[in-house]
Structure formats: C-alpha cells, structure tokens
Amino acid sequence: MPVPRRRRPARPGVPPHGGDRTVQLTGRTRVAGAPVNHGIYQPDEPEFGAEDLLASLARDGYDGIDSGPIGYLGTGETLARRLSAAGLGLAGGWVDLRYDDPGGFAADLAGLDAALDAFTAVPVDDPRFAPRPTLACPGDPARMARPGVPRDPGSGLPADAWPGFAARVQRAADRCRERGLEPVFHYHLGTVVESEAEADRLLDLTDIAVCLDTGHLLLAGGDPVSAARRWAGRIGQVHLKDADLAIHERVRAAGGGLTDVVAAGGFCPLGAGDVDFPAVLAALDETGYTGWLVIEQDAPARGRDLDRTRADQAANRRWLDGVRR
Numbered sequence: 001m002p003v004p005r006r007r008r009p010a011r012p013g014v015p016p017h018g019g020d021r022t023v024q025l026t027g028r029t030r031v032a033g034a035p036v037n038h039g040i041y042q043p044d045e046p047e048f049g050a051e052d053l054l055a056s057l058a059r060d061g062y063d064g065i066d067s068g069p070i071g072y073l074g075t076g077e078t079l080a081r082r083l084s085a086a087g088l089g090l091a092g093g094w095v096d097l098r099y100d101d102p103g104g105f106a107a108d109l110a111g112l113d114a115a116l117d118a119f120t121a122v123p124v125d126d127p128r129f130a131p132r133p134t135l136a137c138p139g140d141p142a143r144m145a146r147p148g149v150p151r152d153p154g155s156g157l158p159a160d161a162w163p164g165f166a167a168r169v170q171r172a173a174d175r176c177r178e179r180g181l182e183p184v185f186h187y188h189l190g191t192v193v194e195s196e197a198e199a200d201r202l203l204d205l206t207d208i209a210v211c212l213d214t215g216h217l218l219l220a221g222g223d224p225v226s227a228a229r230r231w232a233g234r235i236g237q238v239h240l241k242d243a244d245l246a247i248h249e250r251v252r253a254a255g256g257g258l259t260d261v262v263a264a265g266g267f268c269p270l271g272a273g274d275v276d277f278p279a280v281l282a283a284l285d286e287t288g289y290t291g292w293l294v295i296e297q298d299a300p301a302r303g304r305d306l307d308r309t310r311a312d313q314a315a316n317r318r319w320l321d322g323v324r325r
Helices: 050-059 076-086 102-120 141-145 159-178 196-205 214-219 224-230 245-253 258-263 277-286 306-323
Strands: 029-033 064-066 089-096 132-136 209-213 235-240 291-295
Touching: 029 089, 029 306, 050 064, 050 076, 050 306, 076 089, 076 102, 089 102, 089 291, 102 132, 102 159, 132 159, 132 235, 141 258, 159 196, 209 214, 209 224, 214 224, 214 235, 214 245, 224 277, 235 277, 245 258, 277 306, 291 306
Parallel strands: 029 064, 029 291, 064 089, 089 132, 209 235, 235 291
Antiparallel strands: none
16 A cells, blocks of 8 residues: 555645645646666666566556666567557656776776667657656765765765866766657766755756756755755756655664665655645746656665555556645
C-alpha cells in the first residue's frame, strides 16, 4: 500500500499540501516517471525488466519516462520500439561528467555521446517534449557522506576552480545542441553543485538551463517555490520530488549519508513531505513553464517492496492530478 499522505498545517497565505488550489499546466506539460523510483540505478541486473516498467507506467497514466541508466530501456531501434509500444515519450536522462577534472571530462565525453545517440534515436511528436540530456556531476565522497545542510565548511568547489568547471559544462551543453537537443543541469545532493547558491553560480557562468529538482533543493537548504520564480526562463525540466526534512535531519544526526537518506524514506510519496507542490506548480504556471514534469521518488537499489513501489508511483500520478488540472 502507498504511504498515506500527511496534511501539513497551512502556513499563512499558503494552502496546505493537496489543498483546493489548482493550476492550469495541462497542455504545456507532460508527466513522466523514472527508473530511480523503482531502485534502478544501473543498466544491468534490474529486478524487473524495461518492458514491464513501461507497461506499468502506461497503465498508471504517465505520458513518458526518464531513461534511467543508459541502456536499461534499450538503445537505438529497441528503445524506440519499446517506447512506441507503450505509448510513452522519453523525457531525457542523467549523464554525469567530471567537470572538475579536465582529463576525466575528456574521457567522459564518450558516455555523453552514447547518451545522445540513445536520445536522438527516439521519434518526437512535439519539440517541446524532446528528451533533455540531464547533465550532472558524479558523487563527491565528502558530500555523499554528509549531504545537504548543515554543509561542511570548505566543501564544494574552490573559488578558483569555478571558471574551468563552468567552461566544461558549457562545452558539454554545446555538444548536446550540436545533436539537436537542449540540455539541463541538475544540481544534486552529494555533488559539488548541491545548493541553490552553487546552481546560481553555474547559471551565471553558462547559458545552460537548470533542472528544478524540488526535493534535492529543499534538503540542500533551498526554497523550491522562490527558485521556480527566480529561475523563470532558465528552467528546462522539472523533477517533482518530495522530501522529508525530519528524516533527513535524523539520518544526518546519526552519521548517515545520502544512501541512508534514501533507504530511510527521505524522498517520500508526493504530498507526504515538506515540499509545497501547489505553490511550486502555481509558480511554474504563472511563469509559463512548458515541458516535462518528471515524478521522482528515489528508492533503495535493494531490499524494497516492489509491490509498494508500484503502488506509490500509481498514487503519485493520481495525486499530481489533484493539483494539476
């Protein structure tokens, strides 16, 4: 059974989660699921196959899917055939590169090219919903061990490393555009671009769009509602992810890292955590966001209840319909 949705006390001027406010994003957005919701982070040895997952998402009313690890859904004609059979589009997918390491970055470009090969093999019926290459950083050991706030002093990129880092992000973005795809950059817990301020700095130094991930931003000390407004015009994709601040705080206090936060349910079903989704969606509506809304609820790679995972994702899709008309 899915986790029951909590109803948070209303803040002044803000309806409670799941309240009566609705927004008019239908027609300008499509909703995708993601393999991470089912604990799939590597292309090999998943607990259930790609076609099974695609069929499940289609039954639950999703419009598309994030690729997950490149190759899990297939590549080339296989990927296109599977998506077509399920009636789903491709929202894009995660590609991490070592932007802080010139040699590592050069070596990682082959992986970016492989991802772009996969994305460009998929027919697109509307260019507004073309796959978004989701550029990000690999995990940083220090931040993986202590993700989000409180943040260890001195963690992250040194000031003198930012120009080279940003230049390499720009090179990767331009490489995506050469293949006809518009990328986004995903700040993420446990990486050197984790906080709202770090995302701001990257946006200042490049022309890449940002992936607004509500859960990661909240646990990193940011405000998803104000960010949705402030980044208007620079948001190229949205990951709708709820987060439980109390779980995050408890895991951090016990010395746990990002893997422990996920295992403890720190990323919970939509409406069960601390993200104010009605306000986030209203901000996206008012600022004209057009594109994919990717529902994410990171699940542990092992030891999860697959039936509950499926039920959660069906419930997430229904819950979103309650605030998105």
